[in-house]
Amino acid sequence: MNHNKEAKCPVCAMEVMQHQNEVVYQQMHFAFCSEQCKVRFLAHPHLYIGYPGIAAPIQEGQVVLKRRRLRLDQPLSVEGKVLVDEVLRGMMGVNAVTVAGDTIEITYDLLQVSLEEMETVIVEVGARLGGDWAERLRRALIHASEELEIEASEVTPPRHYLP
Ligand SMILES: [Zn+2]
Missing domain, CATH: 2.30.170 (Ribosomal Protein L24e; Chain: T;)
Known part of the structure; x- marks a missing residue:
């Protein structure tokens, strides 16, 4: 081979x-x-x-485009902004990123990347996500709904299918 x-x-x-x-x-x-x-x-x-x-x-060729806003605990420094922008753009499925003050706006294909995965890299580079309960709840609901949407998009096996 x-x-x-x-x-x-x-x-x-x-x-x-x-x-x-x-x-x-x-x-x-x-x-x-x-x-x-x-x-x-x-x-x-x-x-x-x-x-x-x-x-x-x-x-x-299907894409499931999402556009969401994430709120941070505090506005990012200039370096922090560059860093967050860079790691997000480096991810597969991320189409557009705008970082302004304490807000990150991201456009992405849910079939390739989830909000939860992007949050993980944002936290990894040292930014803190908005911690008040409403913002946490909002994120948790998005995670759950994205997971459901992914599951619903998954192809179900044909009848009599044996792996
Ligand atoms: Zn790939």
């Missing part, structure tokens, strides 16, 4: 090397552009690969 052969990341459709971040799932080999795409695939594989004879939404 040619180890340099190119494959496609099933989550974001980027060209990748065949063994990059490799995963074997149901005796099939998959390669991923990033850890992010790999984790996402493992959480909901059939959202990305469907089933034999049934294409997944993402394979048919």
Whole structure:
């Protein structure tokens, strides 16, 4: 087998090397552009690969665009702003980021990235998310609704399907 052969990341459709971040799932080999795409695939594989004879939404070019606002505990410093902007833009599925004062506005494809995943990287670079109960509740509700939406988009197995 040619180890340099190119494959496609099933989550974001980027060209990748065949063994990059490799995963074997149901005796099939998959390669991923990033850890992010790999984790996402493992959480909901059939959202990305469907089933034999049934294409997944993402394979048919579907995107689930979301635009959301996140409130921070306090306005970011100039460096903090640059950092947050950079890590978010570095994520797969993030289309646009605007950081202004204590507010981050993000446009993204839910099939590739979730608000919760973006919150994790925001916190990792040292920014603090708005901590009052209303803001926490709002975020928790978005996480739950995104999870439900992802589950609903997942392809269900055909009858008599045996993995
Ligand atoms: Zn990818």
